[in-house]
Amino acid sequence: MSYGILLVRVVVGLAFAGHGTQKLFGWFGGFGPKGTGGFFASQGYRFPVLMAVAAGSCEVGGGTLLALGLITPLAGALLATVMLNAIVSVTFKKAFMLGSELEIAYLTVAVGFAAIGGGRFSIDRALGLDDDLSGLWCGVGALGAAVTASFLTLTLGRTRPVSRD
Numbered sequence: 001m002s003y004g005i006l007l008v009r010v011v012v013g014l015a016f017a018g019h020g021t022q023k024l025f026g027w028f029g030g031f032g033p034k035g036t037g038g039f040f041a042s043q044g045y046r047f048p049v050l051m052a053v054a055a056g057s058c059e060v061g062g063g064t065l066l067a068l069g070l071i072t073p074l075a076g077a078l079l080a081t082v083m084l085n086a087i088v089s090v091t092f093k094k095a096f097m098l099g100s101e102l103e104i105a106y107l108t109v110a111v112g113f114a115a116i117g118g119g120r121f122s123i124d125r126a127l128g129l130d131d132d133l134s135g136l137w138c139g140v141g142a143l144g145a146a147v148t149a150s151f152l153t154l155t156l157g158r159t160r161p162v163s164r165d
Helices: 002-025 032-042 048-068 072-091 101-116 136-155
Strands: none
Touching (some): 002 101, 048 072, 072 136
16 A cells, blocks of 8 residues: 555646746746746636746745655645636536546546655655654644635636636
């Protein structure tokens, strides 16, 4: 089980970090802050370049923390925030299987790791913090923080709701 947790944690963490570097630096075929900011503007976000940098920073920071198994509930909260924003503003057009299932899976993984912790092969474990940084309330706390941050971002951070075509 420990090796499976390590595999999922590292692969998902690096995938998030890679997506974040697309937004922040234009790496891996990304568009950088200005290009990504244009997309955020099309979704009705205020200060779109700043929002692109914030999203990219959450993905790079949260993905790196997740891959390392370091402060895993914080990693889960950061990544869950990005996924909730993506689901609400971009992918949840009509129903579950019509575009948002991948983001929902990533959201579930992020919150799941906040609850179970980084596992045997994590920095949290090496530092003796794994018992303090895992459990039901860590998962609930990460999800609660993500819902709160996403609500603020999706309401105060946007000039208009996304159109439902």
